[in-house]
Amino acid sequence: MTLPPPDLPRDALVCPQQISVEEAALVREAAGGSARAFEALVNQHSRRVFNFLNQMTRHRQDAEDLTQRTFIKAFHNLGRFDPQRPLINWLLTIARRTALNHFRDTKRWEEIPEASEAPGYSPAKQTEIQDRTENVWARAREVLSQREFDVLWLRFGEELSTEETAQAMGLTVPNVKVIVFRARQQLLKGDNAHE
Structure with a gap:
């Protein structure tokens, strides 16, 4: 997890995303009943949805089941x-x-190891990067409330913009900014205590 430095201007955290023309066409086709289009959308997004749910549940089977339920609900709506x-x-x-x-x-709530691949790195470097990332997220899970952790995960783990994170969490943009700021301060305070 890479957190931006605390002295960035407010606008630096905003990264609005636009839906691609191809994705918009697939959504329209799937809404019209095309199983092929919906399958393409599932293939395109299932990994991110699963990773998010795996971070929330820390249980692979639950994450798989919840991913499937998520896409069933999405299909119906x-x-x-x-x-x-x-x-x-x-x-x-x-x-x-x-x-x-x-x-x-x-x-x-139980933790399971997550395998990740970093293309272009040696296996030793991949392991080091994975260990560092897991340590940061594990520490965040220990120090932060579930809501703070979820906001940080969406913002930095899923790389959503502040607005998108607010929408996903049912919060306002200022709430997300405050939660991110306070959570980062808590994590930084904990780092200084370990030095």
């Missing part, structure tokens, strides 16, 4: 989606709500 907006934001919002409903029923 695709006619309500605004094709002028990025589909991934809408999918992550559905995924988050689906996971929260799941937690109300199960209340399980």
Whole structure:
């Protein structure tokens, strides 16, 4: 996880995304009943949805099940989606709500290792990068509240803009900025205590 330095101007955190013409066409086709178009959308976004849910649940099987439920809900509600907006934001919002409903029923939280690949790096370098990333996220999970962690994960792990993170979390943009600032301060304070 790479956090931007705290002295960046407010506008530096805003990275608005636009839906591609191809994706908008697939969304329209899928909303019209095309299974092929919906399958293409699932193939395009399932990894990010799964990774987000895996970070939330820390349980691979739950993340797989919730990913499937997310896409089923998306399929049934695709006619309500605004094709002028990025589909991934809408999918992550559905995924988050689906996971929260799941937690109300199960209340399980256990960590599992996540395999990641970094193209172009040696296996030793990949392991080092993965260890550092996992350590930062594990530390964030220990220090931050679930809401703070989710905001940071969407903002930096999923690389959503501040506006997109606010939309996915059901918060205002100023709320997201405050949560990110405070969470970063908590993490930095913890780093200084370990030195």
